[in-house]
Amino acid sequence: MQNVFYAQSGGVTAVINASACGVIETARSHPGRVGKVYAGRNGILGALAEDLIDTSEESAADIALLRSTPGGAFGSCRYKLKSLEANRREYERLIAVFKAHDIAWFFYNGGGDSADTCFKVSQLSASMGYPLQAIHIPKTVDNDLPITDCCPGFGSVAKYVAVSTLEASYDVRSMARTSTKVFVLEVMGRHAGWIAAAGGLVEDQGIPVVVLFPEIPFEEQKFLARVDAMVKQHGFCTVVVSEGAHYADGRFLAEQGSKDAFGHAQLGGAAPVIAGLVREHLKYKFHWAVADYLQRAARHVASKTDVEQAYAVGAAAVQLALEGRNAVMPAIERYSDEPYKYRIATAPLSEVANVEKFMPREFITEDGFGITEACKRYLRPLILGEDYPAYRDGMPVYATLKNVAVPRKLPAFDL
């Protein structure tokens, strides 16, 4: 009977803990075949530092509460293992830690970079003769993993953005006669416009909305003409701009200049840039918002579909491991739009690692400022259903785990 290592990686979401819940509850339901679930404190760093959390110390109630708790309950990290050639030492350390703690299953809960790490770990274990099963659990608000129909985490951000865009549009519509005529909401999405696309759903509620995608180079004149026409026709206009919106030459609308641990430029501030253009050229009164972490942490308005899928891929990881699978990822396979139906399929990590899924061109309207009916058909099921957390004294009840450390067995390791 062997143990499980589970780690959360990269930017957290409103439902990554639902996947953790799926892993731990499913592992606990097989007491004869699965040992303990050890979580890495702060993701893969916890494995490298041999800083493991013994999740068996947590009560069933607290583990169940993970299903409705945003953020990463064990801590996440932005840390990409280098290639095997460049840093074999780190991979060997991982294997050493897993060996020392009888860990046979490696569950990595993350996005594209993490899928790559997970794939490398799966290869190394084979070449090093240590029988590890590495399974990737998909998670990313960016929705940019291939093969899977969508990524757990995305549906809830999409719901947050669609609902918030609708609500703010109701506000602007009320104010437009004498005050604000243009409202600009900046949302996440560095390379892929999936999150911004969700804002486009409010068109069905009669809201004049302009969406700016990273996939479509920003053309200032064309954009301003569109906003002006919307305001002249409807009295107001809502703009949803992706943080990754950029000019044809690659310059982002706003760049803060700093980079994250993966070397990606850290963005923010496209909304005030757009608002400034509206003020300067159209003279309309505007308001702008930047949702930032609020959007990906918004468990209070999570999509029920998303929560269920996040739990399901966590549970499926344990099932796949029990079936002896390695180097795979549970993936969501849609087989009906309406009513929405999906099953959990299996994708080989070799086809997942380092592949980024952008919005297909046919999901964006020809003028580049909205989403098509095909896109709406894709998005609608993902925001279906509400899954409210419990509240106490007006505030949501979210889990804070004890996170008890497993005693170390190995010498320290310099990161």
Place this chain on the structure above:
Amino acid sequence: MQNVFYAQSGGVTAVINASACGVIETARSHPGRVGKVYAGRNGILGALAEDLIDTSEESAADIALLRSTPGGAFGSCRYKLKSLEANRREYERLIAVFKAHDIAWFFYNGGGDSADTCFKVSQLSASMGYPLQAIHIPKTVDNDLPITDCCPGFGSVAKYVAVSTLEASYDVRSMARTSTKVFVLEVMGRHAGWIAAAGGLVEDQGIPVVVLFPEIPFEEQKFLARVDAMVKQHGFCTVVVSEGAHYADGRFLAEQGSKDAFGHAQLGGAAPVIAGLVREHLKYKFHWAVADYLQRAARHVASKTDVEQAYAVGAAAVQLALEGRNAVMPAIERYSDEPYKYRIATAPLSEVANVEKFMPREFITEDGFGITEACKRYLRPLILGEDYPAYRDGMPVYATLKNVAVPRKLPAFDL
């Protein structure tokens, strides 16, 4: 049997329509004594322009749906009537329109500026011999009206800010080991820090939080030292900054340079300024968000207490009118913190108009960066309870009224 004029004024809220619902449903429940409820299209401008909406054209179901619809269903405006001396013409026009449409009751749903207008109208009707009853229905997310324990609209923003601050803090806490250590959330509140104070409630959930109030001049060194200490102790820190935060000399942390119709400077961008200070002086990785309209439109996470109070003050306005009252405002009177108990009292408009209620100093901790237990006792009941809108296909069901115009009887009027 005479008619009612109802108008929404100033910035709208998540629950101003619940007050409209309270007015209309209560008026409809007295068919023998109350005629039609006419709403001003875009607030008081609708009265000046004789652009009245006949709410009797709306179905009972649509009026009921107003209770859970954010924004201003009839349109609002930022338009402050000048003093009687400076612009007697506008006041006379109002009386003429009211006379032409048999309007005996004037219900003005707004904040401090609107209370002032409502008071002036009540005086004028007396001096002009037209028997109008002017009743102010309190509304403002800023929570800065005097006498009333709180202002409808505030409880829901407070809940949004408390919940969002908690959720984003869970996110930052997960990321802090290798990435973001400081999260900055900018909230509304030009002069009064009530909304920012709600962010301070997360302290009870173990979150290290620093709140910046307009009532406390910003001291850069002291602030940076506090954030640094928080990060060193807890690994991360959340900052909630009021848009009205300013230096001792009165300079706002961020000012966009434009002014609204009341001549108030339009603010925005304190969060990026704070984030820039953190980066420059502390070198911590940060994220920032500006909630802007999202906070005051967030009906999806409204406070049940707030919704009930908003409805109650609307209903009370009709009752007060039926009792023959003039120049008054229904006010919320708290008589127990725990369990929370309140009744609807009556405040004379002469004591409401042009009085702004700031945070009492004893609600802010001595160091100026947090809220006291007294403040928490005040705030907690206001965010109590959830009052979710209905959802269809993953989106909230919000009302969009027909807003049928009442035929005009008077010549046009130049604004």
